[in-house]
Amino acid sequence: MEEARLEPIIKRIRQLRSLVCSAGLEAGQHGVLAGQEGLLDALLVLYEECNKDYLKKEEAVTSFVNKYRNTIHEVRNLRVNLNDFEQKKVIGKGKFGVVQVVREKATGNVYALKILRKSDTLSQKHVTFYEEERDILAKATSAWMTHLHYAFQDAQQLYLVMDFHPGGDLLSLLDRYDGSFSEDMACFYLAEVTLAVHDLHSMGYVHRDIKPENILIDRCGHLKLADFGSAARLTSSGVVRSKMPVGTPDYIAPEVLQSLDGEINVSYGTECDMWSLGIVMYEMLYGNTPFKADQVVATYSNIMNHHETLKFDDKEKVVSETAKQLMRGLLEEASHRLTHSGLLQHKFFLHINWNDLRNTAPPFVPIVNGLDDTSNFEEFENERRMPSMDAFRVPQTFTGKNLPFVGFTYSRQNPDTEKTIHTSSTTAINISILDESLREPSQLEAQLKMQKKENHQLKLQLQAMKDGEGERHLKLKDYKLKEAEMRLEYLEKERQRLEEENTKKEREAANYKKDLANERADRTKTEREVIDLIKDMKKKWKADAAKKTEEYNVKINAYEGEVAYLKAQHQEVGNALLEREKEFQAVVLKNKELKKTIANMEKTRLSQRKVEQCSGGCDAAKALQLELTEISSRLDEQKSINDEAESRLLEAINETRNLERTLLDRTREEDEKRELQRHIDHLTIKAAHLEEELEASTKKFQNLKEQEHQEKKKQIDYLKNQVDREKEECSRLRQQLQNVSCQLNESIASLSSLGSTRSLKEEEQEAKIKELEQELKVVTGDKVNLQSQLMVVKAKEGEHKAKISELELLLAKLDETVNQLEGKKHSTEACEDMYKARLECLETQLDGARSALAQEKEKAKKLTEDLKQFKQELSDCKLDLRVAEREAKSTQDTIAFLREKSREQRSQLAEKEAAIKKASEVEVDYQKVIDKLEGEIKSREADIEKQKLEHQHACSKLEEKIKSLQEVKKSGEQHQRKLQEVHQQMDSLKVITCILLFY
Known part of the structure; x- marks a missing residue:
């Protein structure tokens, strides 16, 4: 604790913060609890235990639970849950x-x-x-x-x-x-x-x-x-x-x-x-x-x-x-x-x-x-x-059952950016076990050292053969020749198997090309059908929209004519009502005057009674009394007629008001029709805009299709060329393999001929040995070239790695066979030198010894030249390796670029298909809206027809009312004329009454 305090507080706080913010996996076993998730688990377990009834009796526990209840609830909602x-x-x-x-x-x-x-x-x-x-x-x-x-x-x-x-x-x-x-x-x-x-x-x-x-x-x-x-x-x-x-x-x-x-x-x-x-x-x-x-x-x-x-x-x-x-x-x-x-x-x-x-x-x-x-x-x-029984048991003591979790x-x-990486070191296999032909430059240097060691051993073998040990080496040479024949037979079988596999792969490639061509044709046909279908749908949609627009315009014009006609009728009815109101006011005034006249006549009747009382029954007065009685009865009839006329006028006024309400409702319907027409115009404009967008998207889609088709065609041509090049390379390699096999067969034949003609003269043996040396040099050079060419092919053909690895194994075995043949050649050289030494000893021992010494010097010089040649071949191999690595890297970059481009084209195609699908959905939606509007228009047309019938019925009723009012008017004029006559009679009666009163 004291050592920890020697560090600054800020540093310890940073360490603690990094420990808390860790995932709990990098910090070991203690990091699980010290991490953020572990601390939250511990906090929830503590809260659950404190939330038990037997602990809530303590005031401190209850306060803790109440204080952090909302916080715990929020934490539970924020964490991952079911x-x-x-x-x-x-x-x-x-x-x-x-x-x-x-x-x-x-x-x-x-x-x-x-x-x-x-x-x-x-x-x-x-x-x-x-x-x-x-x-x-x-x-x-x-x-x-x-x-x-x-x-x-x-x-x-x-x-x-x-x-x-x-x-x-x-x-x-x-x-x-x-x-x-x-x-x-x-x-x-x-x-x-x-x-x-x-x-x-x-x-x-x-x-x-x-x-x-x-x-x-x-x-x-x-x-x-x-x-x-x-x-x-x-x-x-x-x-x-x-x-x-x-x-x-x-x-x-x-x-x-x-x-x-x-x-x-x-x-x-x-x-x-x-x-x-x-x-x-x-x-x-x-x-x-x-x-x-x-x-x-x-x-x-x-x-x-x-x-x-x-x-x-x-x-x-x-x-x-x-x-x-x-x-x-x-x-x-x-x-x-x-x-x-x-x-x-x-x-x-x-x-x-x-x-x-x-x-x-x-x-x-x-x-x-x-x-x-x-x-x-x-x-x-x-x-x-079934739920566990522990869930229903009420604990009475601290259980701690959630502490283990x-x-x-x-x-x-970082779940979005985390990538799965396979870092197992042991899955990297030792390539030397599977492929002995692919060696690093350091391994080639080791091979040169081994070659020097073999040359030194050959010199020792030469000296041993001079001492009389050549017979054993001849037997060993025969055994190695048989082993080489067996290996060559195995290599020949492997070569035939590889050729059969190559033919099979070529057939598969041809089938793939054929399938690719069929797929391209099917896709082109499908694209054409889709474009034709879109064009047909577009033409059909345009024709339907134009037809429906014309029908709507005709119906709207008809509705406008009907509305104008109804407006004129409404104006006429209004004018008629004004005239009827004026007539009604005139009749009311006349009724008032009649009432006054009746009142005056009542007064006259009273004066008449007084006169009757005064005169005591004058005949003239009686006659006048009869007339007055008749006039009063007529006045009563006129009064009842006026009351009936007033009631009719009130009914006419009510009907007029109802007609006004009907006209107002129709005016509102006309406003709704205008709003509907504006909505139809807006939808027409929107449909035209969508049509333009659809045309633009269709053109863009066609352009993209053409571009994609051209790019895919270029890519396919490039891949075809590459496949052709690889085929040519494989055929060339097969030819080289055949040449190497032929050369090996020739070398084995020449070695066997050397074994059968051991008793030939010295010059023939030396000539054959030189031929064998030249053939072995050619085989060694061809082997190095073939190895470098196979490395280039392996870098170019990533998809045929298994096949090329088998070919490299085959070359490795061929390399071993060549090395064995080289050893046999040197042993054969040693045997021939031994025979040469014996012949020279038979001719002259001194000349034989000198010639043997000269041959040893020549062999040492030749080995020095071979060493220089191997060094030059090593430098060439290094250079070819660098070139092959560059070509492999460029090929991989090209493949990655083509794959990325293919992914982009696929995503663009998916986006265009989604846009077409969306446009078709929008078209379906607008078709639904148009169908709905058509239904509304049909319902409105039915309502308008119904309102027309009601309007015609109301107009017929109004005309009947007008006719009845005209009849009432005529009867009123007749009554008015009768009243004028009554007034005149009353005036005459007044004069008579005045005269009578005067007398």
Whole structure:
């Protein structure tokens, strides 16, 4: 603590902040708790425990819970939870959980969700497999393993959100192929599983449950290792000391079974996974596991006695001896079992390119119809799991049941930019094991040193032959000649096989060209049909729009005429009403005057009564009285007539008001019609604008199609030229191989002729030796040139790497044959020198000794010249290597550029297709709007027809009312004339009354 305080506070705060902000995986075991997710898990566990009823009795606990309730609620909503995903379908079930396909609601990304019940995991004492599985998935960077995106938990369950691989598992693929694969197919998948298992071992873990159900297939057809629930961490010594039962009985290794015995202290390492690989290989080739029995105990017994129970049934299916040898090496005792390096070098994987296996085309590519397609998985029913009884128990003390899961939560950092990188160092294979012909310049220098050493040994052999040891070397030469003949025969077979493969590849290339031409023709035909269909739809749409516009204009003109007619009628009715109102006012005035007259007549009647009383019954007065009575009766009749006329006028006024309301409603309808017409005009303008946009997009689409067609044509021409060049290069290489083979045959023939003509003269032997030396030089030069040319071809033909590697192996073997022939040549030279020395000794010992000394000097000079020539060839090889590397880099850049351009063209084509689809959708929408408007217009037309009928009915009623009013007017005029007569009579009566009163 004191040492920590010696550091500045700011520095310690920065260290603490970086520790808290870490993901919890880089800081070791303590970083899991010190990281951000671990601290949040601990905070939630503390809050859950404090939120229990038995602790809320404490005031401090209650205050804490109330204070941070909203914060905890917000933290839970912000963290990853089950509500973020839409559950689709169950694709797997295990002992401790289920696996479902889910889709993230916000982004639409599809994942595989593994659900583990906490109560089940806690019931397994001394087993924390969920921690190992979470750590492996989170730390994995291998391309052969499933990766973890999120890990979260709730009160009852743990959740792991992983990559979803829609190709199903290896067991389903075996069922698709009737339970077994061919050897080539099994070789490919076993190679990928080998790399995946080795990457897991490199992380410091052992799987312990490798079986076809736990090997998934991605959308490209490559394998992914999954289900690390049984995995265990290796100790510092690379072993596992767990005694818990793990794995599946049919695939478990014998040392794992022994470790389960408590009395025997047995540890095991990564060898147990190699045993499981052997079982998987046996199942892929034969369709069942080798030690399977009716009962588990019998299966375990067969595994422990595997030396006796392992059998290969060749009655149903014949398997090569190489594959059987590999299975025997895997299903062996742990100490003698094949390791990863032994697998890489085994003959069964001779044709596997370990460094480029990820880019090799798999034998099966699954058909996927969508991101969440589960058709390649076995169907499971969505059974509702029974809740745990612990969830219903009310704790009375501190349980701490969620403390083991603190630090389980995980979120992958930078999920958008994170790339899967395969960094396993052991997957880089020693190229010298697979290809001895591709040597670095340092290796060529070593070869030169070896050549010098061989020259020195040849000098020693020459001296030994002079001492009488030539017979043994002749026998050795014969043996080497036979071996060379056998090797040449093998090389000839390999050459024929390569030629057959090359012919097959050429046929496939021709078929591909034919398919490509057919596809181009089909695509061009489809594009033309689409363009013609768009043009037809456009013309039809224009004609329909013009026809409908004309119909709308005709209807609108008709409606305008009707509206004008109705307006004129409305004005006429208004004028008539004004006149009737004036007449009514005049009648009212007349009624008032009549009322006054009646009142005066009443007064006259009273005066008459007085006169009657005064006169005492004058006859004239009686007559006048009768007239007055008659006039009063007439006045009563006139009054009733006036009342009836007033009531009729009131009814006419009410009807006039109703007509005004009807006219107002029609005026509103006319306004609505005008608004509808404006809307139709707006839609017409918008449709014209969309039509212009459609024409522009169609032209642009056609231009893009033409450009894409031209670019693809150029690309296809370029690829055709490149294929032709490669064919020419391959034919040239084949010719060179034939030349080399011929030269080797000639050299062998010449060597055999030398062996049969040992008793010829010295000059013939020297001439043949010189010819052999020249031929060997030519062969050596051709070998170096052929090797450099093969390196260039390998850089240019990336897609035929496996084929070229086989060719390079062939050249390596040819190189060894040439080196052996060179050794034979030198041994033959030594023999001939020995014969020469003996002949010279028979002629003159002195001349023989001098000639032998001169020959040795000449040979030393010749070896010096050969050394200079090899140095020059080495410099040429280095230069050719640099040129080949530059050409390979430029070719790779060109391929990457073409691929990128192809992706851009595909994206542009998809955008244009989406634009066309959108335009068609807009056209459909406008067609729906037009149909809707047509329906509204038809309904409005029906309403207008109905209103026309009502208007005509109202006009007929109004005309009848006008006629009745005219009749009332006439009757009123008659009554007015009668009233005038009555007034005149009244005036005369007044005069008479005055006269009578005067008298």
